[in-house]
Amino acid sequence: MLASGLRSRGHDVSVLTGFPNYPTGAIYPGYTQAWRGHERLPDGVVVHRVPLFPSHDGRAVPRGLNYLSFAASAATAARSALESREALWVFNSPGTVPLVAARERRRRGLPYLLHIMDVWPDSVLDSGMVGGRVGRMVGSALDRVVGRGYAEASRIAVTSRGQADLLVSRGVPPAKVEYCPVWVDEDVFRPRPHDRSVLPEGLRDSGRIVMYAGAIGHVQQLDVAVRAAVAVAGTGLQLVLVGSGIAEQGLRDLVDELGGTNVHFLGRWAPEEMGRLGAAADAHLVSLADTPLLRITMPSKLPAVLAMERPVVMFGSGDAADVVRDSGGGLCATDLDGLIDSFDTLAGATDTQLAEWGSAGRRRYEEEFSLARGLTAVEHMLADIVGP
Numbered sequence: 001m002l003a004s005g006l007r008s009r010g011h012d013v014s015v016l017t018g019f020p021n022y023p024t025g026a027i028y029p030g031y032t033q034a035w036r037g038h039e040r041l042p043d044g045v046v047v048h049r050v051p052l053f054p055s056h057d058g059r060a061v062p063r064g065l066n067y068l069s070f071a072a073s074a075a076t077a078a079r080s081a082l083e084s085r086e087a088l089w090v091f092n093s094p095g096t097v098p099l100v101a102a103r104e105r106r107r108r109g110l111p112y113l114l115h116i117m118d119v120w121p122d123s124v125l126d127s128g129m130v131g132g133r134v135g136r137m138v139g140s141a142l143d144r145v146v147g148r149g150y151a152e153a154s155r156i157a158v159t160s161r162g163q164a165d166l167l168v169s170r171g172v173p174p175a176k177v178e179y180c181p182v183w184v185d186e187d188v189f190r191p192r193p194h195d196r197s198v199l200p201e202g203l204r205d206s207g208r209i210v211m212y213a214g215a216i217g218h219v220q221q222l223d224v225a226v227r228a229a230v231a232v233a234g235t236g237l238q239l240v241l242v243g244s245g246i247a248e249q250g251l252r253d254l255v256d257e258l259g260g261t262n263v264h265f266l267g268r269w270a271p272e273e274m275g276r277l278g279a280a281a282d283a284h285l286v287s288l289a290d291t292p293l294l295r296i297t298m299p300s301k302l303p304a305v306l307a308m309e310r311p312v313v314m315f316g317s318g319d320a321a322d323v324v325r326d327s328g329g330g331l332c333a334t335d336l337d338g339l340i341d342s343f344d345t346l347a348g349a350t351d352t353q354l355a356e357w358g359s360a361g362r363r364r365y366e367e368e369f370s371l372a373r374g375l376t377a378v379e380h381m382l383a384d385i386v387g388p
Helices: 002-008 060-081 098-108 122-126 132-152 161-169 222-231 248-258 271-278 301-307 319-327 336-348 351-369 371-386
Strands: 014-018 037-040 046-050 088-092 112-116 155-158 177-179 209-213 238-242 263-267 283-287 312-315 330-333
Touching (some): 014 060, 060 098, 088 098, 098 132, 112 371, 155 161, 155 371, 209 222, 222 238, 222 248, 222 263, 222 336, 248 263, 271 301, 283 301, 301 312, 301 319, 312 319
Parallel strands (some): 014 046, 088 112, 155 177, 209 238, 209 283, 238 263
16 A cells, blocks of 8 residues: 555655465465565556565464564565665564665665564563563564664654654654554445445344454453453343454353353454455454553554444553544443443444444544555655655
């Protein structure tokens, strides 16, 4: 989206990336890994692909190989793939990617804009993949890698205001940091009429539907949502979980233990279907554990829900909760009792109230998270670092 948007504004754009393997950890059908694969998109953007070790594993070694293999391949291909570039936009997740840009900065003075999605090494250490003495060693090594990326970057864009405060507290000059939240695919995530025909037949005529769509992991703390939904089962509210992950089986066991008949698992859906599926819900759940890192995380599903003009039920605190609360785009809770109250309120809300929450959230998306706003911000930062 960013590359095509910059291209539409008259810029010559190319992309250096790996072969697609997220979130399954397997190379997508139709792709075969090869050295320096090339694609030319219909709008003229050239995509250079380099091989990597495909993995989205919860184990440290496979995930580390994924991160390091891409960095090594991209560094090798950078000279030819980036030969005529004047500046780079670097998607900083994983945190090893800036090593490639920093090398090009030192080699030929190529400036780069580092766009922070996840704060490293915090996100790695908080994931639980590594711990103890090994975790401390990994954290120390990543600190040096990340610090080099920050130091070499001409500008750093952050996706939440809390991230900006954290980087400044770690010594990054404030003038170097700019708030630039990430947009969504607006062809997929857009306002649509409420339509339940895509749902299994038993859900089409039910009470209010709260949908969670995304990774089902431990950091989402969806066990609280399951308990809250079961507690208000008498209102007719249905909790629909879309996606998969390491916590899924535990949640299924919890539903059986509680005798929850109003919690439903729909499995993983294709990304292009998520907009149509999202239109079937009365509201969407955004849920995050309360940790220092997650308080400054802006989950991608939040702007997606705001863009769809659907109410948000936010479980968590920090920057994401502030957006929901300040925009008037939904309901917020920080504990089980609060989430039960939110679900109960939603179950009794009128269609008019739901529409008001959705409209307020959509206005916030257009003001702060839209592709047009993000594209303009990135364009200005790139122009600034290139200079006259």
